[in-house]
Amino acid sequence: MKKDTGKAKKETVGVCVRCGKSIRFDEAIIIDEKLYCKECAEKIKMDEEKSKKLHKSVKNRMLGGVCGGLGEYFNIDPTIVRVIFAILLFVPNLRFWFMPLIYLLLWIIMPEE
Numbered sequence: 001m002k003k004d005t006g007k008a009k010k011e012t013v014g015v016c017v018r019c020g021k022s023i024r025f026d027e028a029i030i031i032d033e034k035l036y037c038k039e040c041a042e043k044i045k046m047d048e049e050k051s052k053k054l055h056k057s058v059k060n061r062m063l064g065g066v067c068g069g070l071g072e073y074f075n076i077d078p079t080i081v082r083v084i085f086a087i088l089l090f091v092p093n094l095r096f097w098f099m100p101l102i103y104l105l106l107w108i109i110m111p112e113e
């Protein structure tokens, strides 16, 4: 038996595994079988969407946002990605259409942010 938690915490269903706050039944959100409060669940969702998905960047957009998106995904400066792309354009062993083709493929594959 649980000990008596009192009237005020009557509706409490558990404690948020992220911030430790007690959660009432109407604000409990379960992600991966863990209990989170509303605020933490939203933060986790946002973090996941930002970091895990490879997407065309809206913020770092120059051509199609592909370089910016790659930069954000790998956590490197989008400018560096563009420079790498530019350098690869002039690598003699690669055909001139190779990098634009890759860029085009990424642009088609990657979803909008």
Ligand SMILES: [Zn+2]
Pocket (backbone or CB within 6 Å): 016, 017, 018, 019, 020, 021, 036, 037, 038, 039, 040, 041
């Ligand atoms: Zn929380």
